[in-house]
Amino acid sequence: MSESSQAVLPMERPPVLGRPRPPRSDAVLYLDGVSVVFDGFRALNNLSLIVEQGELRAVIGPNGAGKTTMMDVITGKTRPTEGVVQFRDIDLTRLDEAAIANLGIGRKFQKPTVFDALTVFENLELALKAPRNPWACLRWMLSGEARDRIAATLAEIGLTARAGDRAAILSHGQRQWLEIGMLLMQDPEVLLVDEPVAGMTDQETEHTAALLRRIADGRRSVVVVEHDLEFVRALGCKVTVLCEGAMLSEGSIDHVQNDPRVVEVYLGR
């Protein structure tokens, strides 16, 4: 991953009108001139962002900077007021959440939302990539191959011993890992991970950073939204700083930490 900030988009781009510029061939996610306006409040203000294949990217910013809104726009939860949102060359602004998830964009929410009434194993089984229509679900038989994949993911997230427990009784950290495991079962090309270490112990945080670094293995791209700068440093990746719905700075963690604008709005406070 390049340390330079040459790949950064120009800061002051006019809103894109008409046909979008085609994204670069290796861009997996391509946001250009995206704005989201809620009742006159601009949650996103002309945001542009490119995530390349296999890239691990951290997105930081103060509360209300638009980090979660950005994820909402990518995953189809919120429609942008204007701007281009593409996954490779597919326009995401016209698709719903399920369609976007099936394209290969997985999302982990800030508040872990696993299915409490189901076991850890069943949670992963639901997430496993397989036909999703009611009939297929009714006829579904767990194959040996599927069992192996679930077992591998259980091992990866360190929950093998808890496979038969209901998700309701997991600890906070375990729920976060289960959610990451559910993301992995979907075999997505892009993982959006919202504040994965909020409320975690130091040890759990380290474990999570290692897990995310392993996941961004050159094939999958991972976008991590985070507050915790130590955690972001542990990720060792390019950092995008958002502020008031727009990009403020982009580059290595050292670069952005020394950027006077960033210091002013975020770190300095």
Next chain:
Amino acid sequence: MSATTLAAAPPAGRARVTLRLVLAGAILLLALLPALNRLPADAALHVSDFTIAVTGKWITYAILALSIDLAWGYAGILSLGHGAFFALGGYAIGMHLMRLIGPRGVYGHPVLPDFMVFLGWPELPWYWWGFQHFPFALLMALFVPGLLALVVGWLAFRSRITGVYLSILTQAMTYALMLAFFRNDMGFGGNNGFTDFKELLGMPLNTGNARAVLFYASLAALLGCLWLCARITASKLGRVLVAIRDAESRIRFLGYDVTQHKLFVFVLSAMMAGLAGALYVPQVGIINPGEFSPGNSIEAVVWVAVGGRGTLAGALLGAFSVNALKTWLTTVAPEFWLFVLGGIFVAVTLFLPRGLVGLLDRRGTGR
């Protein structure tokens, strides 16, 4: 909502085995009733005609309860309009029974039911065509409720109408249908509905034989529906439904089309309710627009809540126990019934969120 999750946890281990044994025993006992009815009237184990008639009716209620439980207990679709699907199924079979009366009606018209002759209608309206055939009527008893559920469900689920708004919508649906069926010009007998049925499948109604046949048909339908529901809830589809119930917006991000799954279960549930209605009408000998009344739908939801939603045994237990209480109380002190019903619902909601089934398994660990 933690309460929802808790309420829906099926009993675990021994409680589960107990529940299944009780269920199997109850069904076996039910199957014996018509045989006991054949014993001489002075025999110790003789079962009265009244008991057979009432129990047969409860079995159809149990099917209705099962259908509500599938939609509400598992998929979180709280329909307060399932009585409409039940009534539509009943009307479909009622139309067949009316056609079978033929010239035996008061006016002796060879084709037209009495109320049409009375209204001066020259011929059978098109939507009565085909109902002289039993298979067609039975098909319609499933198809019409299914179609209504498909249309209403599609409009509601597509717009992501959930929770109390969906309940109000379904309540409005059954109320609107009640008003429509009260009208004479609808061609469904207005407020009198259909009655004076003579026979079904060549079998004169109101005989011990017909009662036994309808009883066993209802029991078979109940077992069939129970098997189907058990099959669904034990499959991955069942787990998807539970996930939709507990975190609908979350499962969309796993790539599940929530609308599709809800529609599937809602339509299936409506068809089960229609089947229940179709078995109910020949047993009670009457169908009128009162069956659409919103109170009926709410009462059926209370059965499921009392028994324990999210467990199939709970739906059956609730339907039988509340109706047994109703039958007893409406003979002893009819004026109190509605208060008791309301009281039960409040009490169950406050003190027994998992219903009677929850009593079996108070630890609440579930699964």
